[in-house]
Amino acid sequence: TITLGLTCMDDVSSQHVSASAQPVQAEPVHVINTISSDASSHQVGVPTAVPFVNGSWAKSLCSCSCGLCLCCAVTFCFCITIGQLWERVMKSPGACKTISIGLWVLCIVIFICGSISDGGQGEVYEIFSTLTGAANFALLVVSTILVCYIRERSRKEYKINVGCCGDCEDCCCALCCNSCTQCQIFYQEGFPNSKHYLLYQPTGEDDFSTRV
Numbered sequence: 001t002i003t004l005g006l007t008c009m010d011d012v013s014s015q016h017v018s019a020s021a022q023p024v025q026a027e028p029v030h031v032i033n034t035i036s037s038d039a040s041s042h043q044v045g046v047p048t049a050v051p052f053v054n055g056s057w058a059k060s061l062c063s064c065s066c067g068l069c070l071c072c073a074v075t076f077c078f079c080i081t082i083g084q085l086w087e088r089v090m091k092s093p094g095a096c097k098t099i100s101i102g103l104w105v106l107c108i109v110i111f112i113c114g115s116i117s118d119g120g121q122g123e124v125y126e127i128f129s130t131l132t133g134a135a136n137f138a139l140l141v142v143s144t145i146l147v148c149y150i151r152e153r154s155r156k157e158y159k160i161n162v163g164c165c166g167d168c169e170d171c172c173c174a175l176c177c178n179s180c181t182q183c184q185i186f187y188q189e190g191f192p193n194s195k196h197y198l199l200y201q202p203t204g205e206d207d208f209s210t211r212v
Contacts (some may be wrong), residue, residue, distance in 0.1 A: 006090035055159045059187045061173060066183040069195050074182040079103035080199060081182055082143060085150045088203040089157075096202040099146065106139040147181055154185050165175060 074081045083099035086092060110132055117128035151170040155162070162169045173181045186204070191197055196205050 028101055031132065055161050057160055057184060057188060059184060061177065061180050061184050063184075063187075066187050066191060067195070067197075070186060070191060071179070072177045073181060073197070073199055074186070077199060078143065078179065078182070079107060081186075081204075082150075084144060084202060084204045085182060085185055085189075089150050089154050090183065093202075103139065106135050107141070109135040110139065128153050143178060144171070144174045147178055147185075151185055154188055158188060 080096070080100050082103065083096035086099055087094070087096040113128045113132040113135065116123045117132055120128075148171045151173060154160075155170065165172050173184075186197075189202065198205055
């Protein structure tokens with residue numbers, strides 16, 4: 001009886017070992033490729049700036065290579081373009097509208113006061129002439145300061161070193177040639193021409209992903 005019991009236990013143990021020794025086949029795992037076929041496509045919401053070389057601007061200040069439409073915009077509609085650059089470079093939503101309205105108000109004051117004081121005489125005309133000069137000066141100072149800060153932020157973002165003017169370079173560029181400075185910043189921010197520029201958009205374009 002004892003021998004029979006030991007034999008049965010040996011049979012059970014051998015069956016258990018043989019069963020556990022059988023290799024377990026893993027089920028095949030199907031991997032879904034989530035990578036887009038177009039690896040060069042731009043990410044939505046990520047600006048694609050023109051690549052710079054050795055920490056330098058993509059275009060010089062006097063290159064004037066942004067296209068006729070953008071050049072006209074920064075010359076005749078600088079109240080809007082300065083606001084667009086501020087909102088785009090400073091990443092400040094809603095700033096375009098605020099800055100544009102403020103600059104347009106100064107332009108309207110200059111136009112109205114200048115029209116009243118033009119060719120007139122007397123104390124009242126002198127007051128309007130003074131207001132015209134003050135508004136002109138305020139417009140010059142405000143637009144220069146805004147573009148100066150925008151250029152400085154863009155230069156630091158793209159790790160561009162200052163030139164011969166040192167720390168005063170941004171201010172000198174904004175003061176001496178405000179329109180060309182705006183074109184330079186627009187080019188650095190990814191507008192090599194006027195193809196994708198939209199004057200009625202807060203950042204100058206509808207969607208980063210639509211740019212080619």
